[in-house]
Every structure is written in structure tokens, then in C-alpha cells.
Amino acid sequence: MNAIIETHELTRRFGKTTAVRNLSLQVPEGSVFAFLGPNGAGKTTVIKMLMNMIRPTSGRARMLGTDSLRLGPAQLARIGYVSENQQMLEWMTVQQLIDFCRPMYPTWDPDLCRQLSRQFELPLNRKIKTFSRGMKVKASLLSSLSYRPELVILDEPFTGLDPLVRDEFIRGLLELSGRSQWTILVASHDIDEVERLADWVGVIDKGERRLAEPTASLQARFRQCEATLEPGREIPETLPDSWLLAERAGQVVRFVDCRYREEGGEQTIRNSLPGIKDLTVRPMSLKAIFLALARTFRLYG
Amino acid sequence: MNLILHLAAWDLRCLRPYLGLWLGLVVLQAVLVGYAPHLFPVERGLVFSLSSFAGWLAVLKICLLAVIVAQLVQKDCTVGSTAFWLSRPVSRVRLLIGKVLFLVLAVILPSLLVEVGLLINCGVTPYDTLRSVPQIFFLALLAVVLLMMLAAVTTSLARAILAGGLAFLGLPLLWFLALGAWSLFFLGMETFLSDEITVARPVPPPSYDTVFVGTALVLFVISGGVVGCQYLTRRTTWSRIFLVTGVLLALLISSMGNWEQLLGTTPPGLDTAILNPAQVGARVERESLALASTRAPLSLFGLKGDKTMVLKGSIALSPLPSDVAAIAAQISAKLVLPSGEHLASHVSQSNYAFDVSRWGGGYVSGERAAALRQTIRGITLLDFDGPVGLHDWELFAFGKDLYDRHREVGMAYTAQVDFLIQRNAIAAMRLEEGAGYDRGSDRAAILSVDTSNRGHSIVHINEIGHRLMQDVRRQVTYLLINRSRRQALVGWDSGAFLSMPPHLSRGFPMLRVRRLRLNFSPPHNGPPIGPDWYDGAELIRIESRDLGWISRSIHLEDLVLERIARSSPEATPTEAGGGTNGSIERE
Numbered sequence: 001m002n003a004i005i006e007t008h009e010l011t012r013r014f015g016k017t018t019a020v021r022n023l024s025l026q027v028p029e030g031s032v033f034a035f036l037g038p039n040g041a042g043k044t045t046v047i048k049m050l051m052n053m054i055r056p057t058s059g060r061a062r063m064l065g066t067d068s069l070r071l072g073p074a075q076l077a078r079i080g081y082v083s084e085n086q087q088m089l090e091w092m093t094v095q096q097l098i099d100f101c102r103p104m105y106p107t108w109d110p111d112l113c114r115q116l117s118r119q120f121e122l123p124l125n126r127k128i129k130t131f132s133r134g135m136k137v138k139a140s141l142l143s144s145l146s147y148r149p150e151l152v153i154l155d156e157p158f159t160g161l162d163p164l165v166r167d168e169f170i171r172g173l174l175e176l177s178g179r180s181q182w183t184i185l186v187a188s189h190d191i192d193e194v195e196r197l198a199d200w201v202g203v204i205d206k207g208e209r210r211l212a213e214p215t216a217s218l219q220a221r222f223r224q225c226e227a228t229l230e231p232g233r234e235i236p237e238t239l240p241d242s243w244l245l246a247e248r249a250g251q252v253v254r255f256v257d258c259r260y261r262e263e264g265g266e267q268t269i270r271n272s273l274p275g276i277k278d279l280t281v282r283p284m285s286l287k288a289i290f291l292a293l294a295r296t297f298r299l300y301g
Numbered sequence: 302m303n304l305i306l307h308l309a310a311w312d313l314r315c316l317r318p319y320l321g322l323w324l325g326l327v328v329l330q331a332v333l334v335g336y337a338p339h340l341f342p343v344e345r346g347l348v349f350s351l352s353s354f355a356g357w358l359a360v361l362k363i364c365l366l367a368v369i370v371a372q373l374v375q376k377d378c379t380v381g382s383t384a385f386w387l388s389r390p391v392s393r394v395r396l397l398i399g400k401v402l403f404l405v406l407a408v409i410l411p412s413l414l415v416e417v418g419l420l421i422n423c424g425v426t427p428y429d430t431l432r433s434v435p436q437i438f439f440l441a442l443l444a445v446v447l448l449m450m451l452a453a454v455t456t457s458l459a460r461a462i463l464a465g466g467l468a469f470l471g472l473p474l475l476w477f478l479a480l481g482a483w484s485l486f487f488l489g490m491e492t493f494l495s496d497e498i499t500v501a502r503p504v505p506p507p508s509y510d511t512v513f514v515g516t517a518l519v520l521f522v523i524s525g526g527v528v529g530c531q532y533l534t535r536r537t538t539w540s541r542i543f544l545v546t547g548v549l550l551a552l553l554i555s556s557m558g559n560w561e562q563l564l565g566t567t568p569p570g571l572d573t574a575i576l577n578p579a580q581v582g583a584r585v586e587r588e589s590l591a592l593a594s595t596r597a598p599l600s601l602f603g604l605k606g607d608k609t610m611v612l613k614g615s616i617a618l619s620p621l622p623s624d625v626a627a628i629a630a631q632i633s634a635k636l637v638l639p640s641g642e643h644l645a646s647h648v649s650q651s652n653y654a655f656d657v658s659r660w661g662g663g664y665v666s667g668e669r670a671a672a673l674r675q676t677i678r679g680i681t682l683l684d685f686d687g688p689v690g691l692h693d694w695e696l697f698a699f700g701k702d703l704y705d706r707h708r709e710v711g712m713a714y715t716a717q718v719d720f721l722i723q724r725n726a727i728a729a730m731r732l733e734e735g736a737g738y739d740r741g742s743d744r745a746a747i748l749s750v751d752t753s754n755r756g757h758s759i760v761h762i763n764e765i766g767h768r769l770m771q772d773v774r775r776q777v778t779y780l781l782i783n784r785s786r787r788q789a790l791v792g793w794d795s796g797a798f799l800s801m802p803p804h805l806s807r808g809f810p811m812l813r814v815r816r817l818r819l820n821f822s823p824p825h826n827g828p829p830i831g832p833d834w835y836d837g838a839e840l841i842r843i844e845s846r847d848l849g850w851i852s853r854s855i856h857l858e859d860l861v862l863e864r865i866a867r868s869s870p871e872a873t874p875t876e877a878g879g880g881t882n883g884s885i886e887r888e
Binding site for chain 1 (some may be wrong): 303304307311314315376378382383384385387388389390391392
């Protein structure tokens with residue numbers, strides 16, 4: 001795997017609070033990486049360290065093969081960054097924003113810029129300060145994608161966008177990522193938005209990495225299971241570690257199996273829980289997996 | 302370079318309304334200083350209003366400059382992690398260069414051009430104008446860099462103002478409180494309240510400027526360093542620590558005094574072509590000696606202290622060239638009994654000689670009058686030649702008990718006197734409207750003459766002067782002289798002035814356009830002056846310039862206090878000693 005982003009034992013403390021703790025992560029080149037975590041999990045802090053906006057307390061990060069602390073204009077010209085926290089040049093019109101940004105990027109593509117502005121339906125001669133939040137995000141995207149960056153980093157890009165705009169935005173991103181081999185890192189606390197996009201998923205909670213793997217593998221190994229035992233059968237006190245959020249209701253056990261294998265998976269469950277009369281195994285959506293993981297981390301740390 | 306220009310161009314686009322306003326204020330101020338004296342009539346109130354307006358305009362300019370710098374720096378903020386430029390391929394160095402380039406080209410350069418135009422318009426010679434350019438540029442750059450420093454470590458104009466208040470008002474206040482506490486703790490209350498004056502090392506005239514220049518340079522380096530540190534490292538905490546340390550360092554430098562005193566360098570001697578110290582001697586005229594009794598004030602609280610006797614007398618340095626005057630600036634004296642026993646020591650210093658800046662002051666002190674008298678020998682200054690003898694210097698001061706015990710003994714008086722040497726340039730003008738004076742970059746013209754008020758006369762003069770930092774220790778005094786009667790009146794100025802740079806003209810003088818309102822009044826206790834006195838009178842302008850110092854010893858044998866004439870009782874030392882300070886050390 002050729003990683004375009006790598007972090008090693010990345011840690012950031014703000015006073016006594018540790019926002020990110022020993023985070024090691026790799027984002028493969030060409031992937032759409034969904035960086036998930038609840039509010040306050042440390043996603044934005046990680047991204048800011050990657051972008052050299054804040055310095056890590058310890059550990060290191062590499063972007064496009066360069067140490068993040070040495071990230072300079074040459075690397076930034078290959079990165080598109082959109083964040084809900086980023087200040088916009090609000091005194092400018094969209095056209096002025098384009099004129100301002102264009103000379104900074106040798107790879108600026110006027111055709112793509114025109115296409116994006118049409119697609120986003122941005123009024124070129126209106127000042128950005130008069131825009132709604134969604135329009136501002138679109139303007140930011142326009143100025144961050146028009147130079148065909150190799151790496152696009154989106155930090156909570158959907159916040160404040162109405163569903164229609166979100167949908168357009170996601171479709172636009174899908175189209176772009178499909179057209180060129182861009183690597184996209186999307187940080188979000190809401191899995192719904194990135195489910196359609198992501199081919200890799202990383203989950204962070206309380207500053208620590210919980211998982212990072214391809215979406216397909218994640219969805220392949222997570223199953224929502226419901227087992228009904230034969231009458232008179234006792235449910236054992238201890239269940240396998242891979243069964244998350246196990247709930248007992250009479251003869252019924254519901255759980256999330258996080259190590260399910262397509263071949264022989266049901267048999268493994270039956271072996272672990274003898275006397276199953278009826279077993280239902282359903283694939284899980286990314287959102288359901290994320291919620292199951294979030295609840296597990298919250299319950300068991 | 303293209304990207305730097307690109308960034309500067311967009312800054313210009315963003316800030317053009319403010320820049321328009323800035324240019325307007327710069328031009329308005331220049332017009333006011335350069336043309337107001339010609340455009341407006343000789344009305345005292347109006348001139349004062351214009352002077353006051355110019356002052357407010359200067360304050361407005363500084364406020365606007367603060368807004369421009371804060372907008373410029375904080376729109377691409379270096380504090381925090383949300384600025385737009387942080388995710389763009391703009392290097393920090395280029396961003397900083399772009400900002401500095403913008404400030405130099407769009408803010409400082411127009412101001413510099415307008416000020417240079419103003420100097421030329423006011424008749425300042427091209428040579429002096431050229432010499433002013435680095436000073437104008439440095440002052441503007443210093444203001445800009447200081448504001449940039451405050452803006453660079455904060456995120457909004459309000460916070461920058463707060464930081465400025467804390468750094469430049471709060472820290473100095475803390476500093477002086479700490480110094481006061483230190484003095485009290487280590488030196489004790491007695492020393493703190495003492496009136497004693499230590500013997501000062503005379504320094505060459507321009508040297509006091511080193512305090513201003515030193516502080517300004519330190520502030521410039523520190524603020525430049527903070528701006529550089531913040532832009533290049535974006536470590537705001539370090540930058541703020543650097544800022545506080547720098548301001549404290551500047552305070553330390555400004556508290557230390559002159560570089561010459563600090564480094565112990567020997568002041569350069571006088572030009573022997575003007576005055577050869579080996580060929581002049583100091584003496585006290587015995588007949589001028591007088592004793593006055595007074596009460597020493599406790600300087601800190603203004604309370605009257607013990608009864609004190611002050612020995613006054615005329616000290617002369619001779620022979621002196623006709624255009625040179627000597628002022629006894631510091632007298633370090635001791636009294637010795639015939640047995641050889643050291644009785645007491647005393648140091649007195651002249652306020653006038655140690656004054657920081659005296660150029661353009663309308664007040665004429667007794668010491669200044671004494672110096673003028675040396676210049677216009679044989680002519681009586683009607684305002685100052687009263688019976689009190691204000692030109693006599695304070696030779697010694699001692700307690701009443703010492704006087705009572707030793708008044709009949711013939712003592713020896715020895716003193717080292719440090720003389721401030723001044724050179725006087727005299728220019729005469731006919732006392733009529735339109736008459737004038739023109740020498741290099743300095744010029745003056747009489748606007749009106751009014752002698753109709755029962756002996757009093759009022760002369761309005763428009764005076765333009767140009768000074769650089771090194772030339773500040775000069776003083777101009779106007780006299781009305783009636784040569785046939787051998788009498789003169791001193792002109793007391795109650796006019797107003799416009800200056801560039803405003804508010805800084807004391808520390809960094811450059812161009813000063815003054816509307817003098819000279820009031821010549823005969824003394825109340827002297828003979829009345831009729832209108833005919835003015836018929837033969839001419840206006841003379843005496844410009845005194847400090848040249849340097851020389852030290853001489855004086856010695857008086859067989860000084861019997863009881864035999865010395867007593868002058869008016871209960872006169873304060875200032876009245877009696879012509880503005881000198883004194884201290885007593887008893888054995």
C-alpha cells in the first residue's frame with residue numbers, strides 16, 4: 001500500500017487535555033478515506049497537524065512524502081483543503097477569489113473551475129460575505145479543487161449544508177474522484193454523508209484510533225446477528241469477545257459480530273452458542289457499524 | 302517575487318478605502334503645516350485652534366495607521382489555525398515580505414513624499430531635506446513595525462489595542478513601581494526622600510539624544526524580531542514573551558541615560574578654534590557675593606524644610622569670544638576651615654544647562670537671561686536687571702547652624718565649575734511688517750507689529766525651522782533693542798506651533814512652523830516706556846547653540862560669612878539662584 005498520508009505515534013496536548021494520543025494511521029493513495037469520530041474525538045486536530053497548522057506535541061506525520069512540519073508551498077499546491085473552521089476571504093466576490101488563488105497554482109485548470117462554478121451554481125460577482133454557509137463551502141471547494149490537487153482534505157464539509165446541497169456535493173465528489181485518481185480524506189462525525197463515498201474508513205474516539213481499514217473489509221466482517229435458542233437452553237454468561245453489544249431477551253440473543261467471515265461464519269456462531277434454533281445474520285451499513293463501535297467504546301472504553 | 306507583488310496588490314485592493322483616507326489625512330496635515338500660516342490671519346485664537354486641530358489630526362493619523370496595520374496583518378492572521386493562507390501555497394517569508402512591501406509602498410512612501418514636498422515648500426534646503434529622509438523613513442517604519450508587532454500577536458484590532466495598552470502603559474507603570482519599591486527596599490526611605498544631588502558628568506550637547514535613539518532602536522529591533530518570529534514560526538506564546546521582554550529591555554535602556562555616561566566615554570573637547578580652554582580662567586567676583594536665607598523644600602512633598610542659607614555670586618569665564626557665552630552648569634564646592642578641616646560640601650546644578658530640549662521654548666529663565674547678557678554686552682535687559690540680581694549663581698548652601706557657628710571665621714571656598722559653552726548667532730530685523738530673516742533652512746518673517754498699548758508691544762512672527770535629532774540643543778530668543786538707550790526687552794512667546802512629526806517634535810524634531818506672538822512688556826517696577834522707545838528699536842533674533850563643556854576651578858580665600866551682604870530674606874533657591882538646584886552635605 002502506497003500511503004499518501006502517514007502518522008506515527010502522533011500526539012497533541014492542549015494544557016492538561018490530550019486531544020490526540022499516539023495516533024498511527026495510513027491513508028492509501030487514490031482512496032476516499034472517511035475519517036470518522038464523534039464530536040470532539042480529535043479529527044480536526046489531526047487534520048490541522050497534518051496540514052502543519054498546529055505542531056504535534058510528539059510523534060510525526062508525513063503528507064505526500066514530506067514531513068508535515070516541513071510542508072511548504074510546493075506540497076500545499078498539491079493539496080486541496082476545505083474546512084468548516086477555515087476563514088474565507090469574505091470581502092471578495094467569487095470571481096475575485098478565483099483571480100486571487102489562480103496565480104498560486106501552476107496546475108490551475110480554468111475549464112474545471114468554470115465547470116465547478118456552473119455545477120455549484122455560484123454567482124461569480126457576489127461577495128462571499130453575503131453567501132449562506134453552504135454557498136461558502138461551495139466557494140471554498142471551488143478554490144480548492146480547480147487546480148486538480150492530488151490530495152483533498154475535507155474537514156466536516158457537510159456541516160450546515162441542506163440535504164439537497166449535500167447530495168449534490170457528494171455526487172460531485174464521486175464524479176471527481178472517479179474521473180481522476182484523487183485521494184480524498186473526509187472527516188465527519190456523521191457517517192451518512194460519507195457512506196456512499198468512502199472506500200476506506202478510520203475511526204477515532206477520544207483522540208485514539210479505533211480502526212482503520214477498507215470499507216469493504218469492514219462491511220464484510222461486521223454482521224448484525226440474532227439467535228433464538230431452543231427452549232430450555234441457557235445463554236452462557238460469557239460470550240465471544242468479537243460479539244459486541246450483546247443483548248439477551250428470553251431465549252433471544254442479539255449482537256454485532258465484528259469477526260464474521262462469509263465462509264463458515266454462521267457455523268462459527270453456532271459453535272460458540274450451542275442450541276441455536278434460529279439464526280439471522282444481516283449485513284450492516286457503515287452507519288450501523290460506526291454506531292455499534294461508538295456504543296461499544298462508550299460502554300467499554 | 303511575482304507572488305509577493307500579487308499578494309501586495311490584493312492587500313492594496315482590500316484596503317484601498319483606508320489608504321484613501323490615510324493619503325487624505327497626510328495631505329491635509331501637510332497643507333495645514335505648510336500653508337496655514339499663509340492662509341489664515343494673525344488671530345491668536347485661530348492659530349491656537351489650527352495648532353490644536355493639527356494635534357488631533359496627528360492622533361487621528363496614528364489611529365488610522367493602527368487600523369490599516371491591524372486589518373492588513375489580521376486578515377491573514379498568524380495567530381490560531383483557521384487563516385485562509387495557511388492551507389495555500391504561500392510561504393511565510395513571502396507573506397511577511399508582501400505585508401512589509403505593501404506598508405512601505407502604500408503607507409510610508411506617500412507620507413514620505415508628502416513630507417519631503419512640505420520641507421521643500423517651507424524653504425528647507427535640499428541638503429537638509431535629503432538629511433531628513435532617513436529620519437522620516439525610520440520614524441514611519443518604527444510606528445508601522447510597532448503596530449505590526451501588536452497586530453501580529455493578536456487576532457483583532459480591539460485585542461491589539463489592549464495588548465498595546467498593557468505593553469506600553471501597563472509594563473512601564475509596573476516597571477516604575479518596581480524601581481520605586483527597589484529604591485525603598487535597598488536604599489531606604491531617607492535616601493529616597495533626599496534632596497541631595499550627585500555630581501553629574503557633563504556630556505556633549507547632542508548626547509542626550511542617545512536615550513531617545515537608543516530606546517527607539519531597541520523598540521525597532523524588538524518589534525521587528527517579534528514580527529519576524531511570529532510570521533516565521535507562528536509560535537504566539539514565544540512571540541508574546543519576546544514582546545514583553547523587549548518592552549522591558551527598552552525601558553531599561555531608557556532608564557540608563559546617555560550612552561556616554563553608561564559607557565564612560567570621554568566627551569569630545571571643544572573646538573579650540575572657537576574657544577581654547579587653556580586660555581580661559583574662571584573667577585568669582587567678590588563684590589557680587591550675597592547671602593540669602595530660605596527654607597529648603599522637601600522636594601517629594603513640597604513641604605518646607607530646615608532654614609538654609611544660600612551663598613550667591615557671579616561666576617565669570619574670561620576671556621570669551623564675543624559670540625560665545627558660558628553658563629555655570631554645575632558647581633561642586635567645599636568649604637574648608639583655616640585649620641584645614643573640611644566643613645561642608647555642596648553641589649548645585651543648573652536646570653537650564655541640563656534641560657533635555659530647549660528649542661523653541663517661549664520661556665526665558667534667569668540663566669538664559671544671564672547667557673544673553675554675555676552676548677549683548679553693555680545693554681541692559683530691562684526685564685531681568687532688577688535689584689534681586691537673578692543672574693547670580695548658587696555657589697553654596699548650608700544650614701543656619703553652620704552659619705551661626707562659623708560666620709566669623711575666614712574660610713576657604715574651592716569649587717570645580719562645569720561650564721556649558723554656547724555660541725550665539727545674532728540676526729537683526731527692522732521692526733516693521735514684512736521684515737525677515739533667512740539663514741539656510743531657518744527663516745522668519747514679521748507678520749505684524751503693534752506698539753500702541755502703553756509701552757507694551759506685540760509682534761507676530763512666522764518662523765520656520767528645521768532640525769535633525771543631533772541639532773536639538775538650540776534656543777531662539779527674540780529681543781527688542783534700543784541701541785541709543787542701550788536697553789533691551791525680552792520677547793515672551795505665547796504663540797502656537799505646528800510641527801512635523803507632530804507629538805514627536807521634542808524627541809525627533811524636524812520641521813517646526815511656529816506662529817510666534819512675542820509680548821514685549823516693560824518691567825512693573827522700572828521706568829515707563831513711551832511709544833518713542835520703539836522708534837529706534839530693532840528686533841534681534843539670538844540663536845544659541847550648545848557647543849560643549851569645560852571645567853575650571855575657582856578658589857576664594859578668607860571668606861567670612863558675616864561680612865557678606867544679605868539679599869532679600871526668605872527668597873526661594875530658584876528665585877535666588879537663577880533656577881539652579883542645590884544640595885547640602887554636612888560633615
